[in-house]
Amino acid sequence: MSDLLLIPGPIMVSSAVEEAASIQSLAHTSPEFVKIFQGALQKLRTVFQTSNAGDQPIVISGSGTLGWDIVGNNLLKSGDSALTISTGFFSDSFAECLKTYGADVDVLKSEPGKVVALDKIESQLKSKKYQLITLTHVDTSTATLLDLPSITSLVKKVSPETFIIVDGVCSIGCEEFKFSEWSVDFVLTASQKALSCPSGLSVSLISERALSYALSNESTHGFYANLKKWIPIMKAYEAGVGQYFATPSIQLVNALNVSLGEILSYGLEARIAKNKKTSDQFKNNLKQLGLTLVSEDSNSAHGLTAVYVDQPGKVISSLKSKGIVIAGGILPGIKDKYIRIGHMGISAIDDNLHHIDKVFEAIKESI
């Protein structure tokens, strides 16, 4: 029997998704696969909450990281200014990636587990013209959740031309997210988080206005992170027509279509509410043990928990000996002081599995 996997991704997937990942190969332009890919792309519109047909969902073989490259390669030109709101390791890495594309990146950084004050963001946005702002909805290193509606409405007010970029890797599928209502221009995620699928797919959505910029951006490089190559393919598949640029991951796209179907059939809002409930209970239980969370209550993510413990290595080993896999810290400065427990997908949704009860009991016994 395999371990109970409760890291902040990859997460355990349902048996239907497991099976979907092992269908026999299909031709990438066959009617059978076109229907699968079309289904996945269409469902993503609902999951990302877009109401504009001109926005375009994108699914490419790759990790979440590929989404950063898509932004760097397509949505700016070398020398452009970018603003990163950093709540941890992944926010900072996104900024690093953009720098390699020649962006001049300013980083507004919070203390671990805290967020950057709105007025600081406001004055920074007023100080110069930013091509884009990156917001890591949930920084997986600290379990810090941004108040996206407040920040995005501020950006629209102060600097409406700035592209709003959201790293939704650990949020899409388990946190409230409204692409159109919040005027987001690009959101990226990965298949192995709350989308509840195996790892291996970069999943994103680009707004009509950002797409228009990307398709006319003459400074893009290469093929693989170049939307000029991918967008016609995505539009074709979504319209029900197979078109070739690079071979998609047949089995993973099939698994994604099934996992998105499960999310929508449970109900997106219900799923997000259930994630919140699971997370709140787990966090409260940990606090009752006298433990301190890395992220403050008001900005704690609902798909994972980061909590300080005296001896993280000992806790992780003790849980592993009981067949439960959690993750260690990753934020420089405090990385050896805390543990991270993922609770997305079936682990958060299906109480009968008792995943969260089991990990809580095991933590209680090992601290």
Added chain:
Amino acid sequence: MSDLLLIPGPIMVSSAVEEAASIQSLAHTSPEFVKIFQGALQKLRTVFQTSNAGDQPIVISGSGTLGWDIVGNNLLKSGDSALTISTGFFSDSFAECLKTYGADVDVLKSEPGKVVALDKIESQLKSKKYQLITLTHVDTSTATLLDLPSITSLVKKVSPETFIIVDGVCSIGCEEFKFSEWSVDFVLTASQKALSCPSGLSVSLISERALSYALSNESTHGFYANLKKWIPIMKAYEAGVGQYFATPSIQLVNALNVSLGEILSYGLEARIAKNKKTSDQFKNNLKQLGLTLVSEDSNSAHGLTAVYVDQPGKVISSLKSKGIVIAGGILPGIKDKYIRIGHMGISAIDDNLHHIDKVFEAIKESI
């Protein structure tokens, strides 16, 4: 029951590989997954036929196309000259990709199904300094096989500093290929061809000398096609240590490890010989029907067959109605005049499946 899939990739995979693609998720740095990834990387050394420990196998979530970007981003600088030996659509696309990275690319092009004469390559190499030469071992658009030992020994003689780059997408696993003996610097392939795995992994090997260049190349962009990010990760996994940059595709890497295991357990040489036998028989049978191959006998690939037919669309539909999926032409100029049949992996190896008999009979009935 699903169709019999006989396109030049994705190909049908064995039941063990199918199952391997649907294991429950594992933590990407868990001892269990590290062992799987290590196994896949180690087996690739044998499959690519490298004898130098300083060469490095690379497995990244992506399609074969990503390999072109890895070359463009890491192995040249903007303004460098590159030489492409083109035997079809994929050779030309590789050149296009390199151009987007600023390379000045000369293309020596063959007639469809023919190869470029060695003396032409020689005089071109003598005409200027080339940073790299790209050789598409098998161009999947025409089923044309290059005589790699002759070309690579010519390059070593005439221009030893030029990096020898091989696109082995439709060759690795079914054609003789000797990385070290032929002094190749970079070879790229994709999981869904003769490696007999689901699609979704970019698989490559870089030589020690090219790696040394790549790690000191200051003109690279981004993260996802940047070897400075990936090489430490690959070295760590191969040494049995989990290290994080971007989440690997857990299930696909497991499937790759199983498929590589099957290739090596059959015997690499035996497998290549069996592919040749299957291909020769199939091609001879088609010729006995009075059909003409796109590629000449002396340079015909062994993993697929491209053959002229009067009405390709009709043949493809007729086969599809019988549950057999083959591919159409793709080379501009002749694309509406031929069909392509893939015969890699289990379809070529396991006579008991009668895949090739079935497709031959169906073609015979429909031309």
